[in-house]
Amino acid sequence: MFAKLFKNSVGRKLIMAATGLGMIGFVVMHLLGNFSIFLGPEGINVYAARLQSLGPLLWVARLGILAMAAFHITFGIWLTLENRRAKPEAYAVRKRQASTFGSETMIYSGLLLLTFVVFHLLHFTLRVIFPETSNLIDSAGRADVFTMVTESFRKFPVVVIYLAAMAVLFFHVGHGFKSLVQTIGLNNDKTLPLFGKASPLLALVLVLGYISIPMLILFGLVKG
Amino acid sequence: MNLTLFVWRQKNAKEKGRMERYEAHDVDPDMSFLEMLDVVNQDLIHNGKEPIAFDHDCREGICGTCSLTVNGIPHGEQKRTTVCQLHMRHFKDGDSIYIEPFRARAFPVVKDLVVDRQALDTVIQSGGYVSVSTGEAQDGNTLLIPRHDAEYSMDAAECIGCGACVAACPNGSAMLFVGAKVASLAQLPQGKVEAAQRVCVMTETMLDQGFGNCSNHYECEAACPKGISVKFIAKLNREYLKSLKE
Structure with a gap:
């Protein structure tokens, strides 16, 4: 069945949609988990310790996300190249009627997000960007994620990087969500305009949720 | 002036x-x-x-x-x-x-x-038809079709095959054209028989003919002189999903 999906235009689109949906799911869960930082060290440090205690299950989840990202990126690049070949000559004048800035820049927003994810993993997962505040242990003997995050987000340039990445996420998910709904065939006359509006709204809620963390830390409103 | x-x-x-x-x-x-x-x-x-x-x-x-x-x-x-x-x-x-x-x-x-738009004809020839015998004109009236289905199918059949959708698409995709044909036929009892193979063959021929893939910009719908809705692309996607089960 996979071979069939790969060679068909709609099949490839379905792969983009399914992996995209999976990653939106991850982005939602990740945000909910991150909110535990507002409870202080007793929130996020406990959350982190619980995640780590999952052991092999955690690795299953990580590999799952990695596989989804790999498919999404590979097909995204492949389809973009194929689509460009299908439109070799540009119009001297072109007027956009329905497409959006977000929809026409998916490949760029996608690649920027990939760059950000690499940075983010180096920052908080491999902890090599600020090793001096990233490998501490709290009084209960757990990894001190709270200090790692709050110390990072007191640095203005770091906050700027995260804000910029979230702006990119807004454009990517803003088109991506409504696009995947269409691809899995859920649309009719009523739902088309509905998801057209819901998609950027979902992206906005996610992005506001995410940027609330560095912003509140930067303004000193998150206390241990 | x-x-x-x-x-x-x-x-x-x-x-x-x-x-x-x-x-x-x-x-x-x-x-x-x-x-x-x-x-x-x-x-x-x-x-x-x-x-x-x-x-x-x-x-x-x-x-x-x-x-x-x-x-x-x-x-x-x-x-x-x-x-x-x-x-x-x-x-x-x-x-x-x-x-x-x-x-x-x-x-x-x-x-x-x-421009040469033969590629659209080639896509139609690959599967945009019903090959079961549907009888003479009067036999059409013996097969009752609910009004909603008839209207839906006719809305999709409004496509005049001009290719504006392809011209407007940043990807040069013909998905609205194919979607309209697939949806129009799949909604009718005569067209349902071959629906699964039709959606596969037509979308594959579309790529073979040098059209791009659909990435849901919806420029096609905005340019279509007959106002064909992208809901028919969603219908095509549903038909494709159904075809995977066969």
């Missing part, structure tokens, strides 16, 4: 083309866009120059032969209108108008504004 035209001129499929400037004088606002071009061509012929080649047939907005991109929009800015039914009253005296062919790899330029 007087207009300045920038028109794509290209001798044949092999040679490189370029935009050329023409002045259109004393254009009557009641002329159609193509009549305006006819007048410009008369002038060119009188002056011993090569007239601008463009496709046209019924000039009533139903055949889908005319294929001009006017100011960056296939068939021009007027909604749900083929360019033959676009009238000069929608322009202002002194306007500059850019006229280009429908652009896509699958639509090679034959000459000037004329």
Whole structure:
């Protein structure tokens, strides 16, 4: 069945949609988990310790996300190249009627997000960007994620990087969500305009949720 | 009124083309866009120059032969209108108008504004039909079809095959064209029989013919002179999902 999906235009689109949906799911869960930082060290440090205690299950989840990202990126690049070949000559004048800035820049927003994810993993997962505040242990003997995050987000340039990445996420998910709904065939006359509006709204809620963390830390409103 | 035209001129499929400037004088606002071009061509012929080649047939907005991109929009800015039914009253005296062919790899330029849209026919030939015997005309009435299904199918069947969707799509995809045909047939009992193989064959032929993939920009729907909705692409996607089970 996979071979069939790969060679068909709609099949490839379905792969983009399914992996995209999976990653939106991850982005939602990740945000909910991150909110535990507002409870202080007793929130996020406990959350982190619980995640780590999952052991092999955690690795299953990580590999799952990695596989989804790999498919999404590979097909995204492949389809973009194929689509460009299908439109070799540009119009001297072109007027956009329905497409959006977000929809026409998916490949760029996608690649920027990939760059950000690499940075983010180096920052908080491999902890090599600020090793001096990233490998501490709290009084209960757990990894001190709270200090790692709050110390990072007191640095203005770091906050700027995260804000910029979230702006990119807004454009990517803003088109991506409504696009995947269409691809899995859920649309009719009523739902088309509905998801057209819901998609950027979902992206906005996610992005506001995410940027609330560095912003509140930067303004000193998150206390241990 | 007087207009300045920038028109794509290209001798044949092999040679490189370029935009050329023409002045259109004393254009009557009641002329159609193509009549305006006819007048410009008369002038060119009188002056011993090569007239601008463009496709046209019924000039009533139903055949889908005319294929001009006017100011960056296939068939021009007027909604749900083929360019033959676009009238000069929608322009202002002194306007500059850019006229280009429908652009896509699958639509090679034959000459000037004329493009070869055979690729769409090839897609239809691959599966856009019903091969079971549906009987004589009167047999049609013996097979009752719910009104909703009939209307839905006819809405999709409104497609005149002009290719504006392809020309408008940043990916040069023909998914709206294919979606309209797949949806129209899959909604009717006669078309359901071959629905699964049809959606697969037609979408694969689409790629073979050099069209791109759909990434849901919806430029196609905005440019379609018949207002075919992208809901038919969603229907195509559902039909494809169903075909995976077979």
